[in-house]
Amino acid sequence: MKSIDEKLQPILRTVLHRNAGETEFHQAVHEVLESLGRVVTKHPEYADEALIERICEPERQIIFRVPWIDDNGDVQINRGFRVQFNSALGPYKGGLRFHPSVNVGIIKFLGFEQTFKNALTGLPIGGGKGGSDFNPRGRSDREIMRFCQSFMVELHRHIGEYIDVPAGDIGVGGREIGYMFGMYKRLTNKYEAGVLTGKGLSYGGSRARKEATGFGCAYFVQRMLETRGQSFDGKRCVVSGSGNVAIYAMQKVLSFGGTVVAFSDSDGYVVDEAGIDLDLLKDVKEQRRERVSEYVARRGNGARYVKDGSIWDVPCDVALPCATQNELSGPDAETLVANGVLAVGEGANMPCKPEAVRVFQKAGVLFAPGKAANAGGVATSALEMQQNASRDSWSFEKTEDRLAGIMHNIHDACADTAVEYGAPGDYVLGANIAGFVRVAEAMRAMGVI
Incomplete structure (x- = not known):
């Protein structure tokens, strides 16, 4: 608890005590509380009426x-x-x-x-x-x-x-x-x-919903790279996973000019130095529901399958962990940094362990936390709700344009908040504080409920 402000340490102790054995929940709360010390110093009203304790307790x-x-x-x-x-x-x-x-x-x-x-x-x-x-x-x-x-x-x-x-x-x-x-x-x-939400188009679904989480992650990372005068264009990218988020993150990376050289499933990973054949991967995963090893069997062209092992051993400029929580460890992060990674964007929910995040931040690697970088899926779900409420159906282009705007706004809110609280470039702190403040203001307005 050394990295948490002393005013917030009792809250963490209560969470640990009341939710024994729930390590992922502990990890998520700890990460947010690490960012909030600066907030309660600047805005002590957020420490009143057990506001933070209530936010940490499900309704x-x-x-x-x-x-x-x-x-x-x-x-x-x-x-x-x-x-x-x-x-x-x-x-x-x-x-x-x-x-x-x-x-x-x-x-x-x-x-x-x-x-x-x-x-x-x-x-x-x-x-x-x-x-x-x-x-x-x-x-x-x-x-x-x-x-x-x-x-x-x-x-x-x-x-x-x-x-x-x-x-x-x-x-x-x-x-x-x-x-x-x-x-x-x-x-x-x-x-x-x-x-x-996430319904089929024939009964009220939204165009671009299937693509939204992966697309949104790529939009966020592209915006993040632009802050250093760079882009996906010409970059080697590694994407963990081969499900919905991973596939559509790859698709958008390719449209931005990047090359995806590796992807994975729970059994192993594929390295395709020529760049993935996205149509083949979609057929293997979305139509046939097969393992990624089948991609190699059908691809040829020097692609290779590695059973077990770590996909993060593959050198890349941009890493997008899009599989599951805590998939990328501290040693994995050190390997990525040693191989020259420039940016990491979490397409999954909390895929990087805390020690991995520290490695990236210490090395000056651009790091986009999942609560910001993978918000495109839920944002487009909210757009689906909007279309359902108005008995309307938008074009793919209109929906994707709204998605891109939302992701750019999220990036800018995180970046600006990090600057406001004295930590420019810290997207973790920026995302935690920007999200917290919006929830906290609404809760304060409604009284103790």
Whole structure:
């Protein structure tokens, strides 16, 4: 706790005590509190009425049983979660994650981060997160449908377009959103299009939503590079992951003139020095749902697959961790710095461990934290809500233009806030303070609730 202002250390001790064993949540709170010492010194009113303590405590935590029947006729039991963290700025907004690693601590960390991320967008959305320890990998479409329907039987009691609006996350794409929306419609007897985002275009989805998180990350990093008179043009890029965020971050990097030379999944990584064949990767992952090793089998051209190992051993100018939390360690960061990395942008939620962030900052590497750099997904979800509310549908170009503007505004807010609080170039501090202040001002206005 040495890096946290002494006025805030009791808050961290309370969080650690009340949320025992939830290491990712502890990590997320610690990172934010590290930035807030300067705020409470400059604005002591934020230390009144237990405001920061209230921000660190979810408004509501829901845990429920999800029974479903597999293709063999056997009953399976999973656990579902929804943490409605903060609604000071609007209805709870945040994705659903289906992955065996999901537990209440993971969901709380994601909901806490989501609160500040959503605030940074400038849009009227609060923070929440949810999911299940269900593993969709290897399951048939019918099994996934039955699971999603059972999950929604309970979740539908707690959501609504003015209450809580879930979306997708790891393991939850358009297929899963469709199954859940259909069940919600059947259970409620309402066509409430704004209750879920990430929907298909045929039933109220937004163009550019699928691309938004990856595109947004690339827009943010491009803006960050511009502060040093540089861009993606001609840069070697490494992107971890090969899911939705990673694929569309790669697509936008390519459009900016960069070359993506490596990507990964949970089994290993691919190095393609000639630059990735994005169409092939999309076919492997989005159409065939295969592992990245299949890319190498079909690509030829000198591409190679490395089982296990670290993708961060591949030299690059720009690194975009887009897979999952805590995937990039301190030693990984040291390797990247030794290999000359110029910028790192978090496409996933908190993919860099704290020691890795310190390595990048000490070395003067441009570093974009996830709560800022990957806000494009939730921003476009809010735009989807706007279209649903007005019974409208925007063009891809209009939606992407709005996304680009939002990401540029987030970058500038983080950069300007860092300067205001005496830490120019520290995007972590800038993002934490800018997001916190917006949430805190709304909470102060509403009294002790």
